[in-house]
Amino acid sequence: MYLIETEDNIGFLTASYIKNRIKSFVSTKDNPYFVLALPTGGTAINLYGHLVKFYKEGLSFDKVVTFNLDEYVGLSENHPQSYHSFMFKNLFNHIKISKEQINILNGNAANLEQECTNYEEKMKKYGGIDLFIGGIGRNGHIAFNEPGSAFNSKTRVVDLTPNTISANARFFNDDISQVPTRALTMGLGTIMSAKEVIIMATGAKKSQALYHAFEDKQSTSWPVTVLQKHPRTFIIADKAAAAEISKTTKRDCGLCSFIN
Numbered sequence: 279m280y281l282i283e284t285e286d287n288i289g290f291l292t293a294s295y296i297k298n299r300i301k302s303f304v305s306t307k308d309n310p311y312f313v314l315a316l317p318t319g320g321t322a323i324n325l326y327g328h329l330v331k332f333y334k335e336g337l338s339f340d341k342v343v344t345f346n347l348d349e350y351v352g353l354s355e356n357h358p359q360s361y362h363s364f365m366f367k368n369l370f371n372h373i374k375i376s377k378e379q380i381n382i383l384n385g386n387a388a389n390l391e392q393e394c395t396n397y398e399e400k401m402k403k404y405g406g407i408d409l410f411i412g413g414i415g416r417n418g419h420i421a422f423n424e425p426g427s428a429f430n431s432k433t434r435v436v437d438l439t440p441n442t443i444s445a446n447a448r449f450f451n452d453d454i455s456q457v458p459t460r461a462l463t464m465g466l467g468t469i470m471s472a473k474e475v476i477i478m479a480t481g482a483k484k485s486q487a488l489y490h491a492f493e494d495k496q497s498t499s500w501p502v503t504v505l506q507k508h509p510r511t512f513i514i515a516d517k518a519a520a521a522e523i524s525k526t527t528k529r530d531c532g533l534c535s536f537i538n
């Protein structure tokens with residue numbers, strides 16, 4: 279797991295990395311699509327702005343399939359705060375990509391367990407996730423894998439913690455009672471099987487989670503620590519998010535060589 283502490287625009291760096299990965303992907307008969315796992319959340323908005331800009335400059339998504347990390351249970355797809363709405367508003371409405379290339383968990387499926395199993399199988403059918411992009415919750419959650427999530431967990435139904443519900447209330451007029459209490463999410467095991475992982479972290483509210491990610495031993499109390507054993511994870515953080523990581527922790531610029 280590498281820390282990239284940067285003053286640069288994290289959304290731009292991450293979008294540049296995605297662009298280069300898509301451009302260098304060689305589509306074959308057996309492996310036609312680059313599989314990109316995509317997040318929601320405030321941190322991702324800036325990223326998508328840059329991806330849309332790259333699309334307008336010529337980046338093609340024709341050989342890309344996307345899988346979103348998570349979705350609320352019981353919120354209609356058209357609700358402005360559903361992750362479906364978020365993705366179309368911030369990315370999919372602005373690039374050329376077909377419905378068949380987009381995968382987002384259906385939080386209103388009649389059989390939620392089956393929906394999760396199907397999602398795992400579909401990812402496998404495409405050869406697994408090539409590049410996983412995520413944010414991080416204040417409590418160290420990745421996607422909606424809350425503290426206590428098993429490190430080998432797969433896509434499943436989860437209960438959200440009071441911490442996450444209150445953090446996400448800002449998107450629901452600060453009204454906690456409007457925030458869904460359950461979600462569907464890729465599991466930590468799903469994430470661990472991705473070939474590459476980038477986690478974006480900005481602001482002081484993420485500093486405690488990053489402290490545990492880099493300075494603490496692995497523990498399900500801090501889901502992000504699962505990535506300590508992932509062979510190719512970059513946590514890209516601004517100064518405020520990286521503030522509690524000791525100066526002796528190895529900073530690496532593995533990402534830099536891949537971007538412009």
Ligand code: GLP
Binds near residue numbers: 317415420422
């Ligand atoms: C939500 C999402 C996560 C995301 C987190 C942080 O809980 N399910 O995938 O990482 O928010 O979001 P933000 O970037 O808004 O801090």
